[in-house]
Structure formats: structure tokens, C-alpha cells
Amino acid sequence: MNIVVVLKHIPSVADELPVRGNQVDFDSVDFVLNEWDEQSLEQAALIKEALGGTVTAIGVDVIGELDNLLHLALAKGADRAVKIAADDAGADSHRQAKWLSEAIRPMAPDLVLVGVQASNDIDGQLGPLLAAYLDLPYIGVVSSIEVQDGTALMNKEFAGGFGARYSVRLPFVAGVQVAPKPPRYAPVSKIRQIAQTAKIEVLEPSGEADSGLVFRKVAPPVVSGHAEMIEGSPKEIAARLVALLKERGLA
Amino acid sequence: MLSSIEKVVFVIVALIALGVSFHGFWMIVFTVRQGRPAPELKNIPGSLLRAAWRVLLQQTIFRARPALSAVHLALFFGLITYAFVNLFDVLEGFVAGFDLTYGGRHMTAIFLPSGVVNAFNLISDLMSGALLVAIVVFLVRRFGVRDRRLQFREQVLLHPKVRAGAQHTDSLIVGVFVIMHVTAHLLTQAFRLTEGPDPFMPLASLLNAWLGPSEVGMHVAWWVSLGWVLFILAYIPPSKHTHFFLAPINLGLAKQTPRGQLDPAIPLKVIQGQTFEPGAKHIYDLAWTRLLDAYACVQCNRCQDVCPAHAYGRPLSPAALEVNKRYLLKDATFGGRLQVLQQPLTETAISPEAVWSCTTCYACVRVCPVGNEPMADIVDIRRRLIVDGAPLDSGVQSALQSLATNGNWMGKSKRLRGRWAKEMDFPIKNALEEPVEYLWFVGDTASFDERVIPNTKMTARVFYQAGLDFGILYQHESNAGNDVRRVGEEGLFEQLVERNLQVFGQAQFQRIVTTDPHSLNTLKNEYPQFGGAFEVKHYTAVLVKLFEEGRLKVKKPLDHYKVTFHDPCYLGRYNGGFAAPRRLLNLLGVEFHEMPRNCENSFCCGAGGGQIWMSKVAPGERPAENRIREALSTLEKFPNGKKQLFIVTCPKDMIMYSDAVKTTGSEGRIEVRDLIQLVAEAIGIEEAQVVAIAA
Ligand code: SF4
Ligand code: SF4
Numbered sequence: 001m002n003i004v005v006v007l008k009h010i011p012s013v014a015d016e017l018p019v020r021g022n023q024v025d026f027d028s029v030d031f032v033l034n035e036w037d038e039q040s041l042e043q044a045a046l047i048k049e050a051l052g053g054t055v056t057a058i059g060v061d062v063i064g065e066l067d068n069l070l071h072l073a074l075a076k077g078a079d080r081a082v083k084i085a086a087d088d089a090g091a092d093s094h095r096q097a098k099w100l101s102e103a104i105r106p107m108a109p110d111l112v113l114v115g116v117q118a119s120n121d122i123d124g125q126l127g128p129l130l131a132a133y134l135d136l137p138y139i140g141v142v143s144s145i146e147v148q149d150g151t152a153l154m155n156k157e158f159a160g161g162f163g164a165r166y167s168v169r170l171p172f173v174a175g176v177q178v179a180p181k182p183p184r185y186a187p188v189s190k191i192r193q194i195a196q197t198a199k200i201e202v203l204e205p206s207g208e209a210d211s212g213l214v215f216r217k218v219a220p221p222v223v224s225g226h227a228e229m230i231e232g233s234p235k236e237i238a239a240r241l242v243a244l245l246k247e248r249g250l251a
Numbered sequence: 252m253l254s255s256i257e258k259v260v261f262v263i264v265a266l267i268a269l270g271v272s273f274h275g276f277w278m279i280v281f282t283v284r285q286g287r288p289a290p291e292l293k294n295i296p297g298s299l300l301r302a303a304w305r306v307l308l309q310q311t312i313f314r315a316r317p318a319l320s321a322v323h324l325a326l327f328f329g330l331i332t333y334a335f336v337n338l339f340d341v342l343e344g345f346v347a348g349f350d351l352t353y354g355g356r357h358m359t360a361i362f363l364p365s366g367v368v369n370a371f372n373l374i375s376d377l378m379s380g381a382l383l384v385a386i387v388v389f390l391v392r393r394f395g396v397r398d399r400r401l402q403f404r405e406q407v408l409l410h411p412k413v414r415a416g417a418q419h420t421d422s423l424i425v426g427v428f429v430i431m432h433v434t435a436h437l438l439t440q441a442f443r444l445t446e447g448p449d450p451f452m453p454l455a456s457l458l459n460a461w462l463g464p465s466e467v468g469m470h471v472a473w474w475v476s477l478g479w480v481l482f483i484l485a486y487i488p489p490s491k492h493t494h495f496f497l498a499p500i501n502l503g504l505a506k507q508t509p510r511g512q513l514d515p516a517i518p519l520k521v522i523q524g525q526t527f528e529p530g531a532k533h534i535y536d537l538a539w540t541r542l543l544d545a546y547a548c549v550q551c552n553r554c555q556d557v558c559p560a561h562a563y564g565r566p567l568s569p570a571a572l573e574v575n576k577r578y579l580l581k582d583a584t585f586g587g588r589l590q591v592l593q594q595p596l597t598e599t600a601i602s603p604e605a606v607w608s609c610t611t612c613y614a615c616v617r618v619c620p621v622g623n624e625p626m627a628d629i630v631d632i633r634r635r636l637i638v639d640g641a642p643l644d645s646g647v648q649s650a651l652q653s654l655a656t657n658g659n660w661m662g663k664s665k666r667l668r669g670r671w672a673k674e675m676d677f678p679i680k681n682a683l684e685e686p687v688e689y690l691w692f693v694g695d696t697a698s699f700d701e702r703v704i705p706n707t708k709m710t711a712r713v714f715y716q717a718g719l720d721f722g723i724l725y726q727h728e729s730n731a732g733n734d735v736r737r738v739g740e741e742g743l744f745e746q747l748v749e750r751n752l753q754v755f756g757q758a759q760f761q762r763i764v765t766t767d768p769h770s771l772n773t774l775k776n777e778y779p780q781f782g783g784a785f786e787v788k789h790y791t792a793v794l795v796k797l798f799e800e801g802r803l804k805v806k807k808p809l810d811h812y813k814v815t816f817h818d819p820c821y822l823g824r825y826n827g828g829f830a831a832p833r834r835l836l837n838l839l840g841v842e843f844h845e846m847p848r849n850c851e852n853s854f855c856c857g858a859g860g861g862q863i864w865m866s867k868v869a870p871g872e873r874p875a876e877n878r879i880r881e882a883l884s885t886l887e888k889f890p891n892g893k894k895q896l897f898i899v900t901c902p903k904d905m906i907m908y909s910d911a912v913k914t915t916g917s918e919g920r921i922e923v924r925d926l927i928q929l930v931a932e933a934i935g936i937e938e939a940q941v942v943a944i945a946a
Contacts, residue, residue, distance in 0.1 A: 014657070015664030030664055032656060185648045187637050188655060189529065189742030 001053030001147065004109040005044045005078065006100060006130070007069050008034040009062050010120045022215040026063065026089035033069050036115025042179035044113050045077035047147055053110075056080040058103060060096045060205070062089050071195045075186035082201045093125040098209035101133030109171055111152065116141050116175035124175055131173035133209075139168055140175030252469070253344045261344070261477070268481035275488025278584045279497070279546055286539030287527060288520040292507055299503035302622075306499045311620040314851075315553050319392070322385045326429075329382035330495070336375045336436060337480055344473055352443050354451065369451040376440075376452045379433045386429040393422055400552050406566035408602040410578035418550055418574065421491045428483050435476035438462075442469035489585045491577070494549045498621040501547030504540055505622030510613060511776035511825040514538065514627060516634045516741040529741055530634025532595050534579055537628055544623040545576035554615035554625060559855040564871035565608035567601070569615040569625035575600040576628075596632055606632050607644065610874070611737040611860030612820040617851060633739025646866030651740055658729030658750065659695040660864060668698045669725030671707055677715055680722030682758040687722035689714075689793070690760035692774065694767035695730050696902035702909065703902045706925040710766055710790060713931055717802040719793070721764065727754045733773035733821070738861035745781070752783045762786040764793050766927070768821035768828070768901045769859070775826065789822055791831040791900050794930060798838055806935040808840030813893040814929075815844050815882045817908070818853035819901035832900050832926055839933045842893060846878075846885045854878050856907040863903060875911035883921055895921045898929065 011017065011024055012032045018025040044055045057073035059066050061083045070081035084099050091099075104112060112134070117124035124140060131138035145154040151169050157177060158164065168174075230237045253261065292298070305311055309327055312320045342349045348359030355368040363371075392398045403409055441458035442465045448456035462468070487493055508514075516529035518538070531537050554569040555561050561568055579599055582588040597603045609629045616624050637643070643651075650660035657665055672679040682690050691714075697707040714721050732747035763785050765771050775787040797803040816836060822828040829850045836843045848854045857874035879897065886895045897912070899905055908923040 012664060014662055015666055028666075030657070030666075182642075182645055182648070184640055185637070185643050185651065187640070187742050188740060188746050189638065192742060192746070 001047060001051050002108065002110045003044045003047060003053060003055045004104050004107060004112045005037070005041050005055060005057050005073070006112065006114040006126070007037050007041070007057055007059035007066070007073060008096075008115065008118050008121075008126070009059060009066055009069060010034050010118050013119050016220065019218050019220065022218050023090055024218065031063050031065060033072070034115050034118040036117055036176065038115075038183040039179045040113035040115050040174075040176035041073055041076055041078070042181060042183040043145055043176050044111075045184070046180065047111070047145065048077060051147060054079040056082060056107060056109075058082040058084070058100065060084045060086050060088075060091060060099055062086060062091055067195075067200060070200055071191050071198060072186055074194045074198050075191045076184055080201070081198060082203060084203050084205050086205045088205075092211050092213070093121050093129055094209045094211040097126055097129035097133055098207040099205040101130055102206045103203050104130075105134060111145075111147070111170060112136070112173040113145075113176050114173065116177045127173055127175035134173065137168065137172040138175070139166060139172060141177045142166070142174050143176070143178045144180045145174060145176070252347070252473070257470070257474075258345060264478075264481055268485045271485035272488060275485070275585075276496075279488060279493065282580050282584045283539050283542045283546070285535045286537055286542040287535070288518040288522065289538035289540040290506075290508055290514050290519070292504060292540075295504065298505075298507070299500065302499050302503035302505075306502065311502065311622075314618050314620065315556065319388075322388045325381040325385040326389070329378045329385065332375050332378040333382070333433070333436075335371070336379075337477065339371075340436065340439065340473065340477060344477070350443070352440065352452070353446065353449050372449065372451040373453075376437075376454050379437050380454055382429055382433050386426055389422075390426045393419065400556055403555075403568055403571050404561075404564075404566065407568045407571045408566065408575065408600070408605065409571055410575045410599070412578055413571075413574055417578070418491060424486065424490070425483070425492055428479050432476055432479040432483075435472045435479070438472035439469055439476055442466075442472060489581055491548075491550050493546050494621065497543065497547040498549065501540075501543050502622040504543065506540075506616075506624060506627075509776045510616070511772040511821070512780070513630055513736060513777070515780075516631070528635065529638050530636075530739065531628065531631035532635045532639070534576060534592055534596060534600070536635070537576075537631060541624060541628055542576070542580065544621075544625075544628075545573050545580055547621040548573040548577060548623055549621060550574055550577075551620070553618045553620065554623070557614040557618050557852070557854075559610055559612055559614070559857055559874040559877075560605075560608040562854075562872075562877060563608075563857065563869065563874055565605065565869060567605035567608040569629075572601045572605075572625045572628060573623055596628075597636070601629070601632065603636070603641070606636065607647075607865070608862075608869075609860050610820075610855045610857055610862050611734075612855035613824050614820075614852075614855065617824055630737055630739060633737075634741055635739075637739045637741075644865050644867060647738060647861055647864045650861070650864035651735065651738070651743060654730055654735060654747065655743055658747070659699060660730060661695060661699045663699045665726040667726075668693075668728060669723060671698065671704045672711070672723060672725070675708060675711055679711060680720075681725055682722035682760055683724060683727060683754070685722065686759035688720040688761050689722075689764045690755070690758060690762070691721050691723045692731065692763050692765040692767070692770050692787075693723055693728060694765060694770045694902060696906065697766055698728075700902065700906065703905050706902070706905065706927055707766070709925075709931045709936070710927045712936055713794070713803070713927060713934065716934065716936065717797045719797065719802075722758075722760070724754055724758065729754075731767075731770035731773050733769040733777075734859065734861050734863075736773065736777070737859070738864075748778060748781045748783070752778070752781060755783060755785070762788060764788050764790055766790045766900070766902060766925075768819045768826070769903070772821040772825050789826075789828050789831065789900070791822075791828065791835060791926060794927075795831045795834050795838075798835070803930070803934050805838060805840065805933045807933060809929055809933050810840050810842065811893055812896050812929070813842040813844070813886055813889065813891065814896040814898050815846050815885050816849075816898045816900075817846070817856070817878065817882075817904060818850055819899070819904055820853065820855050820859055822900060823853050824851055832898070835926060835930065836898065839929050841896075841929065842889070842891075844885050844889060846881050848881065854881070856901075856904050858903040858907045863907070873911065873914075875907040876915050879908060879911045879915050879917055879921065883917060886921065896929075897921050897923045898926050899923060900926050 009031045012030040018028045048055050055078045057070055057078040066083045074081055084103055114127040127140055128138045141157045142154040145152050151167050153167050156164050156166050230240050309324050312323055350357040351368050354365035437455050440455035444459040445464040517527045552570040558569055579591055582591045606629055616626050653662040654660050680687050697703050729747050729750045732744040736744040771787055771789050855874055882897050905925055
């Protein structure tokens with residue numbers, strides 16, 4: 001099995017996002033690993049443990065600090081680490097997908113795993129775009145991938161609480177929602193050891209792509225109106241609710 | 252007295268017994284030497300002497316269970332006396348004409364003056380009685396009353412032999428030994444008294460009045476008495492009673508570094524050709540001193556009594572850990588079952604769940620009469636579990652991941668660390684930009700937790716009002732790593748230390764102050780090992796100084812409060828910070844009542860050692876709830892209508908106990924306050940003043 005896992009370094013939303021001009025102020029925000037990528041990395045490691053093979057971790061180095069994430073990936077079971085040195089903090093999913101596809105194609109992967117979405121790519125475009133550029137099928141919002149004789153079985157989640165089980169022939173691109181097990185912890189001593197010895201392959205971004213979107217204005221959402229907290233006994237609360245619904249012509 | 256044949260037989264049996272005993276102790280030495288190098292011990296003869304003195308005074312056992320300790324005292328001095336008694340019994344048997352009865356009147360040669368002989372006879376006679384009483388008390392306690400403290404809970408991992416009651420068999424054997432041996436000795440003496448009672452041998456005389464003298468009886472009793480001694484000599488090494496010999500030695504070789512300094516994960520001492528993995532997976536991954544712990548363990552369960560995790564109903568018993576270690580080593584060395592040593596400690600000595608329940612409160616180590624360190628083993632086991640990638644509690648894992656990326660465990664952005672300071676109505680210096688006298692190491696909870704930030708601000712205001720020259724590091728501070736280290740993540744701990752030391756290096760300050768006992772502990776006791784030796788003070792100590800210098804003054808004494816005080820483990824037991832908070836309470840004029848468990852014997856809130864990060868909450872009465880009940884029963888003994896407060900001096904305590912007040916339904920009866928809130932009120936800072944700034 002030749003598995004490629006895509007890692008995205010994205011602005012942390014633990015903090016309020018600082019805005020400068022028409023963009024997030026990337027200089028004054030922390031960058032973190034996309035949390036869904038932790039799931040796809042764990043999924044890749046589990047498949048490798050079951051079947052053997054190699055896991056290649058790859059990502060676009062948007063702020064020059066991707067090495068940390070790649071070391072983490074190596075500590076969690078990846079065998080090879082590749083970065084596309086772009087130094088473009090605002091690179092959108094189209095551009096990243098293009099660069100990634102150019103780097104991944106020569107690797108001839110059996111399986112490409114991406115996090116199903118990221119907080120800077122909530123509609124989960126990276127996976128489908130990448131699949132399109134690689135000319136591979138894509139399946140998203142999946143969990144618990146199991147590979148057997150050239151096909152993979154997995155669960156896919158649909159809106160409204162529905163799920164389905166899919167069987168997909170390799171190779172393909174999958175957007176991972178959740179791994180069968182919680183992502184493992186990589187002890188810092190191991191990461192540090194790897195950081196001293198590991199080789200990271202560096203590629204230049206190649207290929208052009210653009211979403212064609214232009215930011216006209218970026219601003220934090222304006223708070224308007226407040227929620228009314230209804231207090232009192234259950235009876236009083238119910239009465240107030242009914243009154244409110246009537247008031248608004250909903251009942 | 253003995254016939255020639257008897258003498259020959261005795262010598263042969265004695266040689267065999269001594270040989271077996273010697274072999275047993277040699278096996279113990281051999282086994283202990285298999286352990287890893289321990290941190291260097293200084294002046295070993297000196298500390299062995301000191302330990303001998305403490306054992307002689309039986310000091311260490313009186314830390315708990317005073318009544319039973321007194322009984323042990325009798326047993327201890329009784330057995331010491333009996334060492335001489337046995338010696339003289341042998342002489343009486345072997346040396347013709349050596350006879351101590353009647354002040355040595357019948358001695359054919361003058362061996363000892365009669366005054367000495369009479370004194371010895373009296374002491375040994377009375378001690379015989381004391382021994383019998385003491386051993387009966389202990390036997391009744393174990394087998395009659397079945398003291399629950401001597402038992403282990405169902406969920407605690409136990410060696411099969413222990414589960415099957417091997418410890419009780421051990422105790423029974425020694426109990427029977429003492430009774431038979433002492434009685435037989437008394438009988439020997441009684442049968443010897445051919446001329447009526449000896450006033451210096453009251454018990455023996457009593458028996459003599461009843462049984463009369465007897466040559467045959469004397470021989471039989473002598474053999475029973477000394478036969479038991481020979482048996483017990485051979486029996487001691489593999490039994491729990493090795494503590495007779497090894498407890499004092501272990502106490503002399505006990506931890507010499509500060510309580511708050513953990514042993515390194517990998518021994519510092521380099522031995523040629525040996526490499527070590529961090530922490531402990533197998534029993535021989537433990538330092539040799541901690542293998543010795545297992546032999547020294549009295550199996551008294553005092554450590555279990557004080558363990559907050561045990562009280563909470565978790566499957567952790569520090570005593571069971573030591574006992575299991577002991578039986579494992581015994582299986583290997585005396586039972587030839589070497590393969591048991593290849594099994595991980597988490598399968599043979601302590602369950603993983605128990606390993607993760609420890610709050611690293613140090614109560615077990617503090618109370619142990621023989622200087623054992625079960626907690627240190629637990630941390631070593633955690634260290635290896637982490638390195639080996641064992642499954643972690645999800646809360647712990649995300650805390651650790653956040654610590655690695657953000658430098659705090661709360662998943663907050665670094666930049667937010669100093670936000671509270673920017674909300675004050677006076678500037679708080681950045682110690683990286685200008686020199687300060689006190690570098691205030693704020694810590695995670697006090698920096699980020701909304702429930703604690705008001706106290707942090709209050710502290711800043713009090714410092715400001717006192718004219719203290721202080722500054723903080725804003726976003727450049729990282730978690731100090733105390734709990735990271737105790738959760739076993741040594742690599743991350745080192746990383747945090749490096750980050751902080753680098754920042755400290757860029758700041759100009761004379762000393763460090765912190766409200767957080769956990770940070771205080773590692774900064775003070777562990778950073779020096781990494782090259783960062785600073786004077787570190789808890790804010791309570793700094794406040795005392797400010798009051799003493801007159802820079803803070805009590806404007807209105809707080810006599811309308813009735814309070815009790817909780818000693819945080821990492822301030823009190825670990826760093827001896829008992830006096831300052833009490834001095835402050837005294838200065839503030841509150842009515843203060845001490846809880847039964849205070850100072851060294853304080854009861855952990857349950858948050859330490861990473862417990863506060865755990866995502867799973869086990870059922871049962873949590874330590875903090877237990878503590879709130881203790882506080883209530885303490886304060887409610889003095890009904891007077893004053894407001895009842897539970898005073899804390901640790902940000903984590905603020906959270907743990909505020910929760911516990913709610914979950915025990917004690918709102919309205921008791922309120923949790925940080926000491927700084929009382930100080931602020933007494934010196935005339937209105938709460939509104941501080942809170943208003945935040946809004
Ligand atoms: S350190 Fe505290 S919680 Fe841990 S085993 Fe000892 S007494 Fe129990
Ligand atoms: S470790 Fe110490 S306190 Fe605990 S049972 Fe053994 S001797 Fe007693």
C-alpha cells in the first residue's frame with residue numbers, strides 16, 4: 001500500500017482572527033494542523049499497520065513552519081515527509097490542490113487521504129479538487145476505511161443521520177471524517193529525536209490555479225440583537241414560550 | 252545445662268538456619284542490585300545513623316495511627332530486648348554454671364554483677380509480657396476485628412498469592428512465633444526457679460508457683476524457645492518480616508533530593524555499555540532503591556489510608572503496588588519463576604487505570620514509616636507508557652498537544668495569556684522590556700480561566716497598591732511543566748523548561764513570585780537541574796513580607812468570617828509553605844479553624860498529576876467533595892452565624908472546590924475564596940473596583 005496523507009497548516013481559530021485589509025492578518029495568528037488531518041493521518045497509520053506499505057505525509061508549507069507538522073506525522077507512523085515550499089499564507093484550496101496534485105501524481109499512490117474539511121475550507125473543497133486534478137475518484141465524509149484486495153470498504157455519512165457503506169476500487173481520494181480510533185499521541189521526545197534525524201523532501205510549487213474569487217471586504221461578524229434567557233419554573237417558561245410563538249405568528 | 256548431644260544438634264541446626272538466612276539476604280542483595288542506578292546518595296553512613304536513631308525512637312511510625320504505633324513501640328523494644336534474652340538463653344544452655352536466676356547467685360564464675368543481672372531479668376520479664384500483649388493486639392486486629400485498613404479493595408490489582416491471603420499467613424506465622432517463643436522462654440525461666448519466686452522475674456515466678464521447677468520442662472521449653480528463633484531466622488528473608496532488618500536500612504537510603512524534584516526518567520549515572528529507555532516497564536527498570544522499598548515495606552497500608560485516589564474508590568493502592576512488587580521479586584528470587592519479571596508492571600503490579608488515578612500528592616511517600624516512594628514508581632510507569640504510545644485519556648492527550656503547540660493546556664492562543672493584564676486600569680510591566688524586582692509567573696489557570704482571572708486581577712491590584720515592583724512575561728510565558736512531568740511526558744516537560752529558561756534569560760528580574768503552587772514547585776525544585784536556579788516565592792510569602800514591612804495594612808479586620816484553610820499539596824507537603832497563609836489569616840483577623848487533616852497531613856483536592864485534564868470523571872465521592880464535607884463539619888462545630896469560608900491559595904483549588912461546593916449542595920453554607928480576596932477586602936480594595944475594570 002502506498003498511502004499519501006495531505007496535511008494542511010491553517011490559521012488557528014482558538015483566537016479571534018485578526019483582520020488586516022482584505023485578509024486575515026496571517027502574521028499575527030498562530031498556525032495549527034487542521035484537526036481533520038489528524039484523523040486522516042491516524043487512518044493512514046492504521047491501514048499501514050494492518051497491511052504494510054508506506055505512508056507519505058505531504059503538505060504545502062504556507063508559512064515556513066510545516067516541518068513541525070511533518071515531524072509529528074513521522075512520529076505518528078508516516079515513513080516519508082514532503083513539503084511544497086510555497087510561503088504563501090493565503091494560498092486557497094484551488095492553488096494548494098493544484099500544487100499537491102503535481103507533487104502526488106509521480107508518487108502513484110494507491111490511496112490519498114485528506115481531512116474532509118478544514119476551518120479555512122469548511123465546504124471541504126481540497127479533496128474533490130485534488131481528485132479532479134489527479135483524475136481519480138473522490139469520496140468524502142468517510143470513516144473506518146478497510147482495504148482488502150484492491151478495494152476499500154468504508155462508511156460514509158449523509159445529512160440527517162443517514163449512513164451508507166461503500167466499496168471503492170483503489171486508487172482514489174478520500175475525505176476522512178473520523179478514524180476508527182482516536183488519533184494517537186506522539187511523545188515529544190520522539191518528535192524531537194525525529195526532528196534531528198529526519199529528511200524532509202522539498203519541492204517547488206508547480207502549476208497554476210486560482211479560485212477566481214476576490215475578497216472585497218473581510219470583517220468579523222457584527223453582533224446584533226441578543227438572546228432572551230427565559231427563566232422561572234417549567235410552567236412559567238412554557239407559558240412564555242407559547243406567548244412568544246403567538247406573538248410572532250408562529251402558532 | 253544442655254547435654255553434649257543436645258549441644259551438637261543445636262550447633263548443626265543453627266548453622267543450617269544461619270546458612271539459609273544468609274542465603275536469603277544474599278538473594279535480596281542480588282535482586283536489589285538488578286535495579287537501575289538511583290540518584291547519588293550523599294553521606295550514606297551519616298544517613299544510616301540518623302535512620303537508626305529515628306527507628307530507635309520509632310519516630311516515623313507515629314506520623315499516623317498513634318495508638319497502634321504505641322503497640323508497635325512495645326513490640327519493637329520487646330524484640331530488641333529479646334535479642335539479648337536469646338543470647339543469654341544460649342549461654343545458659345551452653346556454658347555450665349551460667350545461670351541468671353536469683354541475681355546470678357548460682358553462677359559458678361562471676362560473669363556479671365547481681366544488680367545488672369536483676370535489672371536485666373526484670374526488664375526481660377516485663378518485656379515478655381509487653382510482647383505478648385502487643386502481639387495479641389495485632390493478631391486480634393488482623394484476624395478478630397479484621398481492620399479494614401489492612402485489606403485491599405476488590406478492584407485493586409493484586410498478586411494472586413496476596414489475593415489468596417499470603418500476607419495473613421505471614422502475620423500468623425510471626426504471631427505464633429512470638430507467642431510460642433516468648434512463652435517458652437518464660438517457661439524455661441520458670442522451670443529453672445528451684446528456690447521459689449525471684450522478685451525480679453515476676454511472670455516467670457508466677458508460672459513457677461503454678462508448675463514448679465522441672466529439669467525436663469526446662470530442656471523442652473529451651474528447645475521450643477530457641478528452635479523458633481532458628482526457624483524464624485531462616486524464614487525472615489522471604490517473608491514480609493524482612494522489614495525488621497531492611498526498614499532501617501531503607502530509611503537510611505531514602506530520597507535525599509527535595510520532595511518536589513522527581514528522579515530523572517533515565518538515570519544520570521552513565522554505566523558503560525548500558526542504555527536505558529525512559530521510565531519503567533518492567534520491575535528492573537526501577538531504581539535499586541525502589542526495589543529495596545518492596546523489601547522494606549511493612550505492608551501496613553498507611554499509604555493507602557491517606558491516598559486520595561483510594562479514598563475516591565479508584566483502583567489505586569500505593570501499598571498494593573509495593574506488596575505486588577515484593578511478591579514478584581519473591582516469585583523470581585525464591586520461587587525460581589524468572590519469567591514473571593518479563594511481564595509489564597501494568598499487568599503484575601498496578602493496573603493502568605490505577606497508574607492514571609494518582610494525583611501525585613506525595614501523601615503516600617510522606618506517611619510511609621520506612622521511606623518508600625510508591626508515587627515515584629507510578630510516575631516512572633507513566634513515563635514509559637507515554638513513550639510506548641499506550642492509549643491516553645483524551646483530555647490528557649489534548650492538554651498535552653495544546654501544551655506542545657500553545658504552551659498552555661487549555662487550547663488557548665498564546666496571545667491571550669496576557670489579556671487580563673491589559674484590562675487593568677494601571678500598566679503591568681512586561682518583564683522582557685524593563686527590569687523588575689519580581690517576575691510574576693502567572694501560570695495557565697490564573698491566566699486563562701474565567702473563574703480565576705478575577706483573583707489574578709485582585710492579586711495584581713494588591714501588589715500594585717503595595718508598590719511591589721513586578722512584571723509578567725505576557726505571551727512569552729509557557730506552562731512551567733510541573734504536571735506535564737508528573738503525567739509522565741518528560742520530553743514535553745523538557746521542551747517547556749527550555750522555552751521558559753530562554754525567556755527568563757531575556758528578562759531582568761531578581762526573583763520569581765507565583766500564585767500557583769504547581770509552577771512554584773517545579774521552578775524551585777526542578778529548574779535548577781536544567782540550569783535555571785532562581786529564588787521562587789509563593790504570593791502568600793510575599794504578602795506576609797509586605798504586611799510586615801508596613802506596605803500593606805489591614806484597614807478593617809475581617810472578624811465577620813469564620814474560615815478554614817486547605818493546604819495545597821504543592822505548597823504545603825512539597826514545599827513546607829504552611830506558615831505564611833496561616834500568618835495572613837491571623838493578620839486579617841478572621842476566626843480560623845483548622846481541619847483535622849492539615850499541613851503535612853493535608854488531603855489532596857484531586858486535581859494534581861494531570862487529573863484535572865482527565866476527560867472521564869469516575870463515580871464516587873471525589874476528593875474535593877470529601878474535603879468540603881470535612882470543612883463543613885469543622886466549621887459547623889462552632890455555630891455563631893458568621894459567614895463560613897473555605898480559603899484556598901492555589902488557582903486549581905479555586906476551580907475544584909467551587910465545583911465541589913455545588914456538587915455537594917453546600918451553597919449557602921460555605922463559600923470558596925482565594926486568600927487574596929480576603930487580603931484585598933481587609934486592605935480596603937472593593938471587589939467592584941477590580942471587576943469593574945474587566946467589564
Ligand atoms: S501520590 Fe497521592 S494519589 Fe498518588 S499514590 Fe501516593 S497518595 Fe495516592
Ligand atoms: S509503602 Fe510504606 S506506608 Fe505503604 S504499606 Fe508499605 S510500609 Fe506501609
